[in-house]
Amino acid sequence: MKPVVMTENLGKVYNPGSIPVTALRNATITIDRGEFTTIVGPSGSGKTTLLNLLGGLDRPTSGSVCINGIDIATLKDPELIDFRLWNIGFVFQHYNLIPVFTARENVAFIMLLQHRNKQQIRERADQLLDEVGLSHRRDVRPAQLSGGEQQRVAVARALATEPKFIIADEPTANLDTAAAMNLLDIMERMNREKQITFVFSTHDQRVIERARRVITLVDGAIVTDRQHAS
Amino acid sequence: MPIDFILAWRNIWRNRRRTLITVGGVLFAVVLSIFSQSLNRGSHEIMLDNMIRFGTGYLQLQDEAYRDEPSLDNSFTWEAATARRVAAAHPRTGQLLPRIETFMLAAGDQATRGSLVVGIDADAEQRFNGLTDRISAGRFFTPDKPEVVVGQGLARRLQLTTGDTLALIGQGRFGMSASGLFEIVGIIKHPLREQDDQIVYLPIDVARQLLSAEGQITTLLVAPERASETEAIATALRRTFKDDGIRVLTWPELMPELLNLLRLDMAGSYLLSGILYIVIGFGFYATVLTMTLERLREFGTLISLGMKRTRLIRVIFLETLSISLIGVAAGLTLAWLVLFYFRLYPIRLRGDLAATVIDMGWEPILPVSFAANIFFSQGVIVFVLALVISLYPLLKIIRLDILTAARS
Ligand SMILES: Nc1ncnc2c1ncn2[C@@H]1O[C@H](COP(=O)(O)OP(=O)(O)OP(=O)(O)O)[C@@H](O)[C@H]1O
Numbered sequence A: 001m002k003p004v005v006m007t008e009n010l011g012k013v014y015n016p017g018s019i020p021v022t023a024l025r026n027a028t029i030t031i032d033r034g035e036f037t038t039i040v041g042p043s044g045s046g047k048t049t050l051l052n053l054l055g056g057l058d059r060p061t062s063g064s065v066c067i068n069g070i071d072i073a074t075l076k077d078p079e080l081i082d083f084r085l086w087n088i089g090f091v092f093q094h095y096n097l098i099p100v101f102t103a104r105e106n107v108a109f110i111m112l113l114q115h116r117n118k119q120q121i122r123e124r125a126d127q128l129l130d131e132v133g134l135s136h137r138r139d140v141r142p143a144q145l146s147g148g149e150q151q152r153v154a155v156a157r158a159l160a161t162e163p164k165f166i167i168a169d170e171p172t173a174n175l176d177t178a179a180a181m182n183l184l185d186i187m188e189r190m191n192r193e194k195q196i197t198f199v200f201s202t203h204d205q206r207v208i209e210r211a212r213r214v215i216t217l218v219d220g221a222i223v224t225d226r227q228h229a230s
Numbered sequence B: 001m002p003i004d005f006i007l008a009w010r011n012i013w014r015n016r017r018r019t020l021i022t023v024g025g026v027l028f029a030v031v032l033s034i035f036s037q038s039l040n041r042g043s044h045e046i047m048l049d050n051m052i053r054f055g056t057g058y059l060q061l062q063d064e065a066y067r068d069e070p071s072l073d074n075s076f077t078w079e080a081a082t083a084r085r086v087a088a089a090h091p092r093t094g095q096l097l098p099r100i101e102t103f104m105l106a107a108g109d110q111a112t113r114g115s116l117v118v119g120i121d122a123d124a125e126q127r128f129n130g131l132t133d134r135i136s137a138g139r140f141f142t143p144d145k146p147e148v149v150v151g152q153g154l155a156r157r158l159q160l161t162t163g164d165t166l167a168l169i170g171q172g173r174f175g176m177s178a179s180g181l182f183e184i185v186g187i188i189k190h191p192l193r194e195q196d197d198q199i200v201y202l203p204i205d206v207a208r209q210l211l212s213a214e215g216q217i218t219t220l221l222v223a224p225e226r227a228s229e230t231e232a233i234a235t236a237l238r239r240t241f242k243d244d245g246i247r248v249l250t251w252p253e254l255m256p257e258l259l260n261l262l263r264l265d266m267a268g269s270y271l272l273s274g275i276l277y278i279v280i281g282f283g284f285y286a287t288v289l290t291m292t293l294e295r296l297r298e299f300g301t302l303i304s305l306g307m308k309r310t311r312l313i314r315v316i317f318l319e320t321l322s323i324s325l326i327g328v329a330a331g332l333t334l335a336w337l338v339l340f341y342f343r344l345y346p347i348r349l350r351g352d353l354a355a356t357v358i359d360m361g362w363e364p365i366l367p368v369s370f371a372a373n374i375f376f377s378q379g380v381i382v383f384v385l386a387l388v389i390s391l392y393p394l395l396k397i398i399r400l401d402i403l404t405a406a407r408s
C-alpha cells in the first residue's frame, strides 16, 4: 500500500531578517497507513516545523513532501488549502475552535466546506461527538467547555472530513493528566477502529509511551526512529 | 440559513456594545444627513412647484425659433385640430393651457413701466394652478372683454388700482403696432416675485386681437395627469410634432439656471453629510480594525483547516455590510418617522422670515421633502463606505501567513 506521507531530504531554513535559522535538515521519513507515531525532542528541535511540513501548512526550502502520493510542491496555494481540507485533519495545542459556534457547529462547519449533504453532516457531527463522549455538550460554545472537552471537540472536527491522517502538534500540552490520557484513549481507538494515521508531537513521557513509533529530533535532525513493540 | 451568514451574524454580536456603538454612529449620520437634505430640498420643491405652476408648466410646446428669439413672430397656430393631436399623442396628456405673451409698455396717468402681457384662458389656468384665487382686489376678467388683471407690484409702481384704465403700447405680430386701453378689474398677488412686478393678464382672444395674432399662441403648457410622466409625454409629443417646426421642452429644460442655483444651494447639506460620514467612517473603521486584529489567529485556523481565503473574505465582508445595513435600515426608518412628524407638525417660521414667506404666497413653515433619492443616496453612501472599510480585513486575509497567525 502507498505510504500516507513520504519525505525526502526535507529541510527548512527560516530567514527572518538576515540570520538564517536551520529548523530542519535532511529529514527522510515514510509514514504508512495506520501508524500511531510521535515526534519528540527538546524545545526548538524542529517538531512543529516538521509537522507543519507534513500537514501541508508550510512549504520546505529543500527536499520534498508527498502526501497521499501527491507532491505538495505541485500545488498552488488555493489548491493546497483544498488539499488539506480533503486529506488531512488538524488538532492544535490551543484547540482553536471557532468561539461563536457550538461544539456541534464546529464539527459540522468543516463538512459544510466540503459541500456535503446537510442531513449527513448533522448525523455525522452528532455521531462523532458521541464517539468523543460529548453528546451531552454539543449545543455549548467552546468558552463553556473545559480544555479537555475542547480538545475532544477538536478531534471530532479533525475526524469529520474523513482524512487519511491527522496531525496534532502537542495536543495534550494544555491538558491535565486525566484529560490527556482520555484524549489518547480516543485517538488510539480511532486509529485502531478506523485505521486513521496519527502523527503527533509531545514532551510528555506518558504520551510517548503510548505511541508505537517514536521519532526523535535534535537541532532539526532526526537522531533516532524507533518502533515500540505493541 | 447559509453557514457563512450565521458565522458573520454571530461574529457581529460577539461584542454587542461595540457593534451597537458602530450601528448608532451610522444611524446618527443617516438621520442627520437625511434631515438636513430634506429640509433643504423641501423648500426647493415648493419653489419649483410654484415655478412650474405659475411659470413654465411641466412641459411646453413652442415654435422652434421661440426659445432663441422669444417674439410674436415665432408664435404658432393653435386650433382644435392641434389640441386633438396633442391629446392623441399620449393617453394622459392632461390639461392644455394656451398662452400668448410679449413685452409691452404699460402706462397709467402717473407712470410707465415695462410689463409682461400674457393672454390666458382663465378657466384653464384656474384648474391648473388656482390663479384666479390669488386675486387680492377686484375680480378676474371676463373673457372677450377689454379687461385686465395686474400684478400687485406693477399696480403699485404705476399707482393704479381697480377701476383705473391701463394703456398697453407695443408691437404686435410682424411689426404691427399694438396699443389699447383696458380696465383694471383685478389686482393679483402673483406667487412669483418678479412676475408680480410686471405681469398683466388679459383674455387670450383679446390679447390676440391686440397683437394682430389671431389664432396664434406663443406657448402651450401641458399639465400631465401625473407629473412623473412628464418625460414620457414629452417624448410622445416630440414624435407627434417632429415635422411641424414645434419644439417640446420639459420644465428642467425651461429653467436650467434655477436648477443650477438650487443644486448649489444643496452644497451646504452635502458638506454636512460628507463630514458626518467621514467621522462615522473612521469610527466604523476602528471597529473593523479591532474585529480583524483580534481574530487573526482564528482566520489562520480556518485557512489551515481548509477554508478558502476568498470565502473567508466573503464572511468578513458580510459582517461589515450587515453592520452598515442595520445602521442604514434603522437610520432610514428613524429619519422617515422624524420627517413624518415634521410634516404633521411643521416647524413654523416667525418674524421677518415668516412675513417674507407669506408675502411670496407660501405657508410660513419649514417644508420637508420625502424625495426618494435623499433616502436612497444614504444607502448607497453607507454601502460604499462599508466596501472601502472592508478593504482592510480583506488585504489582511489575502496576505495572512497562517503559521504566524497561529503563533499570535
Ligand atoms: N517562523 C519562524 N521564523 C524563524 N525561526 C523560526 C520560525 N519558526 C520556528 N523557528 C525556529 O526554528 C527552530 C525550530 O522551531 P520549532 O518551532 O519547529 O521547534 P519545536 O520543536 O516545535 O519547539 P517547541 O517544543 O518549543 O514547540 C527554532 O530554533 C525556532 O526558533
Ligand SMILES: [Mg+2]
Residues within 6 Å of the ligand: A047, A048, A049, A169
Ligand atoms: Mg512546537
